[in-house]
Amino acid sequence: MPPPTLHHRNHAVPIHLPRRTLQAMPTELAPLYSAAIAPDRTPDLVPDGAEPFVQLAHINKSFAGVRALEDVHLTIERGRIHCLVGENGCGKSTLIKVLAGVYPRDSGTVRINGRDYEKMSPIDSIREGIQVIYQDFSLFPNFTVAENIALNEQLADNKRIVNWKQVRQVAQDALKQIDVSLPLDARVEEMSVANKQLIAISKALRQNAQLIVMDEPTSALTEREVRNLFAVIRRLQARGIAFLFVSHKLNEVLEISETIMVMRNGHNVSDGDRAEYDHARLVFEMTGQSIREKSYAYTPAPGAQPRLAVDQLTVHGMLQDISLRLFPGEIVGITGLLGSGRTELALALFGMLPIASGTIAMDGKPVRIRTIHDAISHGIGYVPEDRLSEGLFLEQSIGNNIVVRIIDRLRGALGLTDKRQVTQQVDHWVDALHIKTGSPELAAKTLSGGNQQRVVLAKWLASNPRLLILNGPTVGVDIGSKNELHELMKALAQEGMGLLVISDDIPELLQVCNRILLMRHGRIEEEILPMATNENELAAKLIED
Amino acid sequence: MSETTASQPFPTSIRRNNPVLRLAIIAALIFAAFSLILRDQFFSVRNMQSMAVQFPEFGILAIAIALTMISGGIDLSVVGIANLSGILAALTMTHFAPDGSSPLWLMLAAIAVALVVGSLCGLFNGFLVARIGIPPILATLGSGSLYTGFGYVITGGYAVRTAQMAAIGNGSLLGIPYPVMIFALAAAIFALLLNRTAWGFNVYMLGTNTTAARFSGVRSILVLFRTYWLAGLLGAVAGIVFLARANSAKPDYGESFVLLSVLISILGGVSYIGGFGTISGLVLAVLSLQFLSTGLNMLMLQLSGSSAAIFFKQFAWGALLLIVMVINYYSQQRQNRSPG
Amino acid sequence: MNLSFLRKTEVLVALTIVLFCIIVGIINPVFFTVANVFDLLRSSIVMGIFAMGVLLVIISGGIDVSFTAVAVFAMYATVKLLNAYWVEAPMWVAFILAGAMGLGLGFINAFFISRFNLPTLIVTLGTLSMFHGFVLFAIGNSIIRSMPPSFTAFARSTLLEVPLSNGGVSRLHPAIFLTVVAALLTWLLLDYTMLGRGVYALGGAREAAGRAGFNIPRIQYFIYGTVGLLSGIAGITYAALGRQANPQDIVGSELNVIAAVVLGGATLTGGRGTVIGTVLGVALVVIMNNSLILLGIPTTWQRVVLGVIIILGTGMPALQAQRAQRRSQITEGIA
Structure with a gap:
């Protein structure tokens, strides 16, 4: 049985798909599709003109009674670069999925290419030339570059036999279109994220893309790769x-986009030309808050030893001659672009990278850190960047997540774990960090992002570290929880803990840290005092090369 | 299935979806059904005793495999370990007491030999899995072949016959056969180790998320070494029971026990991807399987009168596994549909 | 010189085989005689057919341990049926019958795997027990020694005859064709059909496979059906070559076949594996096992050797991966 036909190049062809094609479709698509072929459609007679390519208006969408989109509109002009920005959970992804026909809307109108859609299926959307590139790119790591690019076309043409010569030809043509050359026979798993993205774009182009939607396209790219991507995008434009573009990286949004649309809590809050926006306005529109948190007031204790003293630290190919001091009660921010060495510095201090030379001292005592265990035994804790995979045991209970560091100490008779002490600890931390849950016995994955991050914090605080390294402490956390987490961090520092915060969230750095170290090419480039700078200045420094 | 299984030290309160509860009900139903249908033939002291000498062999192995499964791996080599340790224990007996006597010191020495062999095998598995990083299923497939192979080399492929351990296999205390007591003891010890020690706690955490365990400072290499070592030790205990029951040790005894133990573990609610599973669930699965085999055996014998009846249990085991998985599937579906 | 091709598993396995053959040949020149080569080929027939089925499953990211029970089921039931109703049946009828039974049993696996989305290991573990139990319980549990005449004739047939110096003849059995055809078809299927690409896609990125428009249930039915079909054919071949049908045979050897496929470069995580690698993996296991005697090593060492091969064959790539991971740790930290 042939796989489903995903696109038809010729709009005038009446659509008569055989029943068996419906059965062959992924089950979640089939019902949408069968509904969509019902209405009679006239061939497209509207010439390309003044009318926008996509017009979504008054879109409403709820999930189990929760409003995800409320009266939202989206207009996309041909050949224009649009950006959709907003905090996590603002409804960006839902809107994209409505546009892609993955979610049926509850109400509202969809007009694409001059045609009104009562219902829209993924197939309709693809046929109209809308291609969504999700964050995982939907590529096959075990296939070659060529096959990944040509696969959808082969499937769409109902091919049964693979013509490898044709596959290569198709791939070569597609890559030529974006002026990129990649090894056709290399496996995609060997490609960098940036190249995977280019492959996904060529794949989309082969399917007659008129609009390419990209979800957080630059989140794992280095500065140079971002430039390259932008160049490709401008060529295609x-x-x-x-x-x-769906993004939360405001600098890049401001750089590439021509039209900006901001969403918050399932609403449009503003949209307009790029020229109308600057960084500050975007932040304000996204968060709806102009009230600044109070910045962190650090008062040095006289004559204190530095909690952390790093001298001339070098990790081959990653870090070069890093020296820094962090005193008890300080919150020091480390910032820089992806690839600047900010995460590498954290990993090196946590014993996860081989230190080639340099010294580290904690409270004046020199220490050697070669393993995670070394780092922990010297009182260093690390809240990792990727909460879901590195920070949490999602399926395990909240309680188990909290005591994992200290389970060895909670012993009673015969050296066996004392359940009463365990419960005490868990209750204490759930209470102290205001973790909102029905019961600590529930799995950690039942919590919201902010509460999950509190669980990760509780895990470390329970073991009473002297230095806590936080990498992207509020990524994916909604604005309210973000402020609460910031207050928590300040409170910890005030009690004498040293905090090293790795972040590229500029307002966060300015509000939480008493000093900010800017990294570039594996070196610490500059020390910045939050009081002596502002968001725009820091943002400009951040993207300088 | 994984998230519905309770893990210690915070057992999820009994929900409608608790597999241990479901298993207890299944075991009780099977027991009651056969007691009703077969009456005295099933529900008798004699039958209880005959059932009691059968399940410890594979029950002990099932604990070993369950341990490794909870840690996110598997140990396919435990039967090989059991046979190799049994063979060396038997040879110790026949070598030092060729007259067939079994002085206590020698029995203890033979047991010690078995335990040392089991430990070494287990540590080698730990080395392959934790140090070299071979996927456990392949590492223990290879090492299992190695251990069984050593058994062949040592014995030349023949059974080592000795009744010098029969005292353990046939003896009983207060009507409870020793093998049952050994199984019960092993189950109790490992329930305690898993629930009430840092090692046990870490086994669950490691099985849930290796990366998060590393970032949380869990020393996974040590935890894994200990896990596979203990599995090897349990293999040796099973080997002693094999020897004591069969009065012989041979390299290819009980090869079907590997898959049977995996089946028991999964039936008992141990997650096949790691992180979840309890000894109580495992024990109930062992009992369910034993009731089912014996009862079906008797029933089929009564109905067909053919000796082939003994094979029906094998069919029933597989069917039970699939039925339980399908039930889990539907209850999971229902849970997903209802909010919360 | 570019040595990167050495990193390919297939090349490594092939080099190992060549090296081993040279060593054995030097120690005992009998190794390179036609008779020995024919023996080796004959020993690879059944394992080779099984391995093609197992390869499909492993590429798709699954694992099937029930294929031995499927083989025994098809083999034993076919022989019993023919003995009872059509003793004179030609051999191809036996193949079709056994193949069809295997296909049916394979579809049972596919049903549980695709309908309930259950892990393949668990489903096939259950059906292994069920299928084998069913054979022993409902079909029969004694060894059948009087085989239909066509089986006996098949067992005696010869593809090639080479006279030996001692006056005897060495024969190559035509059943090797089955293995060769199975391998060729599997290769064509995997590399040149969209269905085959679907098998790789399923193992490489399941979600993306669905999004791209592959029909996943259909691929699953195809995979497990094919494993069943091949197992049925392998089972009947085994019985014909051995001139008896023993319901206790074959079951228990599933892990050996899986080991051979993995040695040939297929990974249990799915998405990877080639027919040529699998052929080499089977060859390695068969040659090692059958050549011990030529080296003067007792056959009791077979299992030890197999164990060592598996540990080395999986340990070296694991160490390599560890080193590679240490090198790329940083990219992981960033992503």
Whole structure:
């Protein structure tokens, strides 16, 4: 049985898909599709003109009674670069999925390419030339570059036999379109994230893309790769292809986009030309808050030893001659672009990278850190960047997540774990950090992002570290919880803990840290005092090369 | 299935979806059904005793495999370990007491030999899994072949016959056969180790998320070494029971026990991807299987009168596994549909 | 010189085989005689057919341990049926019958795997027990020694005859064709059909496979059906070559076949594996096992050797991966 036909190049062809094609479709698509072929459609007679390519208006969408989108509109012009920005959970992804036909809308109108859609299925959307590139790119790591690019076309053409010559030809043509050369026979798993993205774009182009939607396209790219991606996008734009970026990286949004649309809590809050926006306005529109948190007031204790003293630390190919001091009660921010060495510094201090030379001292005592265990035994804790995979045991209970560091100490008779002490500890931390849950016995995955991060913090605080390294402490946390987490961090520092905060969230750095170290190419470039700078200045410094 | 299974030290309160509860009900139902249908033939002291000498062999192995499964791996080599330790224990007996006597010191020495062999095998598995990083299923497939192979080399492929351990296999205290007591003891010890020690706690955490365990400072290499070592030790205990029951040790005894033990573990609610599982669930699965085999055996014998009846249990085991998985599937579906 | 091709598993396995053959050949020149080569080929027939089925499953990211029970089921039931109703049946009828039974049993696996989305190991573990139990309990549990005449004739047939110096003849059995055809078809299927690409896609990125429009249930039915079909054919071949049908045979050897496939470079995580690698993996295991005697090593060492091969064959890539991971730790930290 042939796989489903995903796109038809010719709109005028009446659509008569055999029943068996419906059965062959992924089950979640089939019902949508069968509904969508019902209405009679007239061939598209509207010429390309003034009318926008996509017009979504008054879109409403709820999940189990929760409003995800409320009266939202989205207009996309041909050959224009649009950006959709907003905090996590603001409804960006839901809107994209409505546009892609993955979620049926509850109400509202969808007009694409001059045609109104009563219902829209993923197939309709693809046929209209809308291509969504999700964060995982939907590529096959075990296939070659060529096959990944040509696969969808082969499937769409109902091919049964693979013509490898044709596959290579298709891939070569596609890559030529974006002026990129990649080894056709290399496996995609060997490709960098940036190259995977280019492969995904070429794949989309082969399917007659008129609009390419990219979800957080730059989140794992280095500065140079971002430039390269932007160059490709501008080339394609010149050929009339529209782009919709979904992003929270405001610098990049401001750089590439021509039209900006901001969403918050399932609403449009503002949209307009790029020229109308600057960094501060975007932050304000996204968060709806102009009230600044109070910045952290650090008062040095006289004559104190530095909690952490790093001298001339070098990790081959990653860090070069890093020296820094962090005193008890300080919150020091480390910032820089991806690849600047900010995460590498954290990993090196946590015993996860081989230190080639340099010294580290804790409270004046020199220490050697070669393993995670070394780091922990010297009182260093690390809240990792990727909470879900590195920080939490999602399926385990909240309680188990909290005591994992200290279970060895909670012993009673015969050296066996004392359940009463365990319960005490768990209750104490759930209470102290205001972790909102029905019961600590529930799995950690039942919590919201902010509460999950509190669980990760509780895990470390329970073992009473002297230095806590936090990497992207509020990524994926909503604004309210973010402020609470910031207050918590300040409180910890005030009690004498040293905090090293790795972040590229500029307002966060300015509000939480008493000093900020800017990294570039594996070195600490500059020390910045929050009081002596502002968001725009720091943002500009951050992207300088 | 994983998230519905309770893990210590915070057992999820009994929900409608608790597999241990479900298993207890299944075991009780099977027991009651056969007691009703077969009456005295099933529900008798004699039958209880005959059942009691059968399940410890694979029950002990099942604990070993369950341990490794909870840690996110598997140990396919435990039967090989059991046979190799049994063979060396038997040879110790026949070598030092060729007259067939079994002085206590020698029995203890033979047991010690078995335990040392089991430990070494287990530590080698730990080395392959934790140090070299071979996927456990392949590492223990290879090492299992190695251990069984050593058994062949040592014995030349023949059974080592000795009744010098029969005292353990046939003896009983207060009507409870020693093998049952050994199984019960092993189950109790490992329930305690898993629930009430840092090692046990870490086994669950490691099985849930290796990366998070590393970032939380869990020393996974040590935890894994200990896990596979203990599995090897349990293999040796099973080997002693094999020897004591069969009065012989041979390299290819009980090869079907590997898959049977995996089946028991999964039936008992141990997650096949790691992180969850309890000894109580495992014990109930062992009992369910034993009731089912014996009862079906008797029933089929009564109905067909053919000796082939003994094979029906094998069919029933597989069917039970699939039925339990399908039930889990539907209850999971229902849970997903209802909010919360 | 570019030595990167050495990193390919297939090349490594092939080099190991060549090296081993040279060593054995030097110690005992009998190794390179036609008779020995024919023996080795004959020993690879059944394992080779099984391995093709197992390869499909492993590439798709699954694992099947029930194929031995499927083989025994098809083999034993076919022989019993033919003995009872059509003793004179030609051999191809036996193959079709056994193949069809295997296909049916394979579809049972596919049903549980695709309908309930259950892990393949658990489903096939259950069906292994069920299928084998069913054979022993409902079909029969004694060894059948009087085989239909066509089986006996098949066992005696010869593809090639080479006279030996001692006056005897060495024969190559035509059943090797089955293995060769199975391997060729599997290769064509995997590399040149969209269905085959679907098998790789399923193992490489399941979610993306669904999104791209592959029909996953259909691929699963295809995979497990094919394993069943091949197992049925392998089972009947085994019985014909051995001139008896023993319901206790074959079951228990599933892990050996899986080991051979993995040695050939297929990974249990799915998405990877080739027919040529699998052929080499089977060859390695068969040659090692059958050559011990030529080296003057007692056959009791077979299992030890197999164990060592598996540990080395999986340990070296594991160490390599560890080193590679240490090198790329940083990218992991960033991503």
